[in-house]
Amino acid sequence: MGLISGGVFFKILAFLCFIRLSQGRNSATPDLPPLWKASSFSKIQHEAYDYIIVGGGTAGCPLAATLSKKYKVLLLERGGSPYGNRNISYLENFHICLTDESKNSPSQGFISTDGVINSRAKVLGGGTCINAGFYSRANRRFVKDAGWDEELVNQSYPWVEERIVYWPKIAPWQAALRDGLLEAGVSPYNGYTYDHLFGTKVGGTIFDEAGYRHTAADLLAAANPDNLRVLLHASVNKVIFKTRHGHQKQSAIGVQFKDENGGHHQAFLSQKRGSEIIVSAGAIGSPQLLLISGIGPRSELKKHNISIVLHNEHVGKGMSDNPLSSVFIPTKDPPKQSLIETVGITDDGVFIEASSGFGQTGDSIHCHHGIMSAEVCHQS
Incomplete structure (x- = not known):
């Protein structure tokens, strides 16, 4: 039997410890309903659904879980599963996920017509799989302006927070930002809080203490698997429309979708009163689907030879994004990686936030991709 030198033994021991620590992270897939490939739809017994939800993202996943408690629900997601993808799951790989340009990447980069670089999620869990993971409750004014029931909204927050939200162990850079904001007069200091409050605060995060990301897809664990x-x-x-007996207007009765192999399928609503198609495909995907289904400005639909189901001049118009001004600060030594934990909220509604450790040069990944893009690409 050969002998192992002390140096080699130490390296092997260190490697095994690293593997053990990695496996010790809270990386187990939650107890979810089965996740099927779209191509399996032709192999199952076709049934009608009380709700068909298009888009399994930040809103679609919790909506599907909630509705499945009482109703038959079909959730359709154009992307794949986030589970098993380390670039999604671990904080230190945040920037790698944003630069994945492969066909099946969970982060689909695009450039707007005015040259702004951005990313669009293509994965179960949506933007919660590729964003910086900061969690905060909505501004009360926003809830009121949206016409929502404030009491019901406040009752809903804990349902999410208990499942996927954590308090961060504040990183050195985030602590420095907190102190700097207070010194600059962004006050008062509101401590650790989920609430939207003017001043400086430490908010929630969907990364746990081991740096593992918990996405909206995890909320499907609360679903009734027999109904979803x-x-x-x-x-x-396409959304499929039909004129029902006794009605002049057309009603949505189902959807047409393509699977991962290019096969085409149709799924239909039940005949129950109140059955609905819910379009939850994001700020870009939702109006796009409505337009190609025949809902939108008459002139735009005619231009593309799309049969008009409903004229609505607002569909596909007036989209805007929050402007972001980034300041990159080089440091002598690389700071510890951190994403958004501390924020300052001014009386004017401006958010001041920071991340650290993801690269500081002009060629850095973090300078050219995602939520902190510092580049505008001018197309000819």
Whole structure:
């Protein structure tokens, strides 16, 4: 039997410890309903659904879980599963996920017509799989302006927070930002809080203490698995309409979608009163689906030879994004990696936030991709 030198033994021991620590992270897949590939739809017994939700993102996942308590629900997601993808799951790989340009990347980069670089999620869990993971409750004024029931909204927050939200162990850079904001007069200091409050605060995060990301997809664990079918790689390309007996207006009765192999399928609503197609495909995908289904400005639909189901001049118009001004600060030594934990909220509604340790040069990944893009690409 050969002998192992002390140096080699130490390296092997260190490697095994690293593997053990990695496995010790809270990386187990939650107890979810089955996640099916879209191509499996042709192999199952077709059934009608009380609700068909297009888009399994930040809103679609908790909505599907909630509705499945009482109703038959079909959730259609054009992307794949976030589970098993380390670039999604671990904080230190945040920037790698944003630069993945492969066909099946959870982060689909694009450039707007005026040259602004951005990313769009293509994965179960939506933007919660590729964003910086900061969690905060909505501004009360926003809830009121949206016409929502404030009491019901406040009752809903804990349902999410108990499942996927954590208090951060504040990183050195985030502590420095907190102190700097207070010194600059962004006050008062509101401590650790989920509430939207003017001043400086430390908010919640969907990264746990081990740096593992918990996304909206985790909320599907609260669903009734007997009532929910989740299809991945299901790209919905049309809402199907029909004029029902005794009605002049057309009603949505189902959807048409394409699976991962290019196969085409249709899914239909039940005949129950109140059954609905819910479009939850994001700020870009939702109006796009409405337009190609025949809902939108008459002139725009005619231009593309799309049959008009409903003229609505507002569909596909007036989209805007929050402006972001980034300041990159080089340091002598690389700071510890951190994403947004501390924020300052001014009386004018401006958010001041920071991340650290993801690269500081002009060629850095963090300078050219995602939520902190410092580049505008001018197209000819």
